[in-house]
């Protein structure tokens with residue numbers, strides 16, 4: 543049951559509502575092949591985060607099915623999928639504790655050098671080293687002592703430390719300073735290589751390299767293509 547994920551993700555006629563009968567997605571179909579990057583764009587409330595939450599199995603379809611490598615994901619344990627995915631949520635959540643502890647949460651047996659390597663990969667290392675206590679800095683309740691951009695960088699490091707086959711990034715909507723934004727951008731380009739990724743983008747620059755960009759409106763794909771085509 544613990545075989546490694548290859549990275550093919552399929553939505554088959556997926557319907558979903560949070561409140562009985564109030565559909566957010568209806569007959570949603572998507573076929574993502576191993577290694578591809580899918581970008582989701584669209585207006586606020588169109589369903590982008592919902593699609594990511596379903597793919598990550600934080601919620602399950604109310605209709606239809608989601609397949610990972612051709613197999614319905616509900617036929618597996620929740621922990622199997624979660625051991626194989628990395629995600630950065632729109633409102634990144636850190637728990638009180640140090641930066642090091644927050645990154646290690648993505649791989650409980652990670653060594654200090656693996657933690658530093660993950661932080662370097664996502665461009666978080668430099669800002670961490672500028673803090674007086676470096677990796678031992680307390681982030682505060684919910685990460686409250688850090689900015690949103692910094693929280694996204696830390697949760698980004700946490701997401702990739704286990705080298706997951708599937709990667710999900712739901713870009714923060716709140717304002718992030720230009721310097722941090724550039725760091726996140728560069729990190730995304732690096733992390734997307736050789737893994738299946740879903741990126742919810744609020745800035746078009748984030749997704750210029752996506753294999754396919756889906757424009758979502760009211761839970762429906764209204765356009766799709768790559769950056770050059772759209």
Ligand code: ATP
Nearest residue numbers: 560561566584585586587588589590591592593632
């Ligand atoms: P944004 O660009 O603002 O992040 P989004 O495209 O990610 O928007 P979703 O968060 O997927 O949109 O929301 C889609 C719809 O589902 C919205 O109408 C939203 O109000 C509703 N919704 C989202 N989460 C919940 C929830 N936990 N319970 C009830 N309704 C929800």
Ligand code: MG
Nearest residue numbers: 590591592632
């Ligand atoms: Mg969202």
